[in-house]
Amino acid sequence: MQTSAVVYNRVPAVTADFWLIKLMAVTMGETAADYLAVNLGFGLTTTSLIMSAVLIGALVLQFAQKRYVPWSYWLAVVLISIVGTLVTDNLVDNFGVSLMTTTILFTGALAATFAVWFASEKTLSIHAIFTTKREAFYWLAILFTFALGTAAGDLVAEAFGLGYLATGVLFGMIIASLMFGYFFLGLDPILGFWLAYIFTRPLGASFGDLLSQPIQYGGFGLGTIVTSALFLGTIIAIVAWMSFGRRGEEPVAMN
Secondary structure, rough: OOOOOOOOOOOOOHHHHHHHHHHHHHHHHHHHHHHHHHHOHHHHHHHHHHHHHHHHHHHHHHHHHOOOOOHHHHHHHHHHHHHHHHHHHHHHHHOOOOOOHHHHHHHHHHHHHHHHHHHHHOOOOOOOOOOOOHHHHHHHHHHHHHHHHHHHHHHHHOOOOOOHHHHHHHHHHHHHHHHHHHHHHOOOOOHHHHHOOOOOHHHHHHHHHHHOOHHOOOOOOOOOHHHHHHHHHHHHHHHHHHHOOOOOOOOOOOO
16 A cells, blocks of 8 residues: 655644743844944845845755755744844834834734745644745745844834833733643634744844843843854754654544
8 A cells, every 4th residue: 555755744833942042042133233233343235135145045055955954944033033123124224114114014914824824835833834835934924023023123122212122021021921821722823833933033133132241231241253153052062952853743634
């Protein structure tokens, strides 16, 4: 009797280490973007062009995989975190678009992505990303979550004046409420996942800014180099651990 080949998800299973490395990635995305644009003096425009080109190369590698491969997947996440940050920073700093407007703009872009994705595939499940089309929708949504998270986090921390620590605590409480809703109130898992994915961006970015920014600006003064290196090292260690034994790999339940 002929048996069909197992189809694997191209993105990782959602586990505790998934959320840990995602939080590290978004924190590094914030500090690395600042380091490249400000500390190295590349400026927003040049940094954006360079990192966008690197991201395209990483996505080509990722799309070539037919199952979840930790190093290629998380390389794409780290780079898309940096580019998502730069997209928002360009709109605000280079084109004068307000943080409120960018927050609304990326909320609409993300909602439109989900609408087209669902109309095309009849699902937004992150447990069934096994075609090129679905993976394209997935990464587009990821890009908009990072851009939206950057805008929302900066809006609360800077425009609303809450500061980095209070903003991090606020978004941490929102994520905690989503966890409570999922485990105890029957929150839809797909909705809960995407909301948590959005809010971990400003959570990570707020604590990244808290660690890296000078003391006079409300930070701990570690600088972008130390902060980026710290989180990059943590990411590499977790990815290496996930690669051992193929942790995070998830077969797709085909109907």
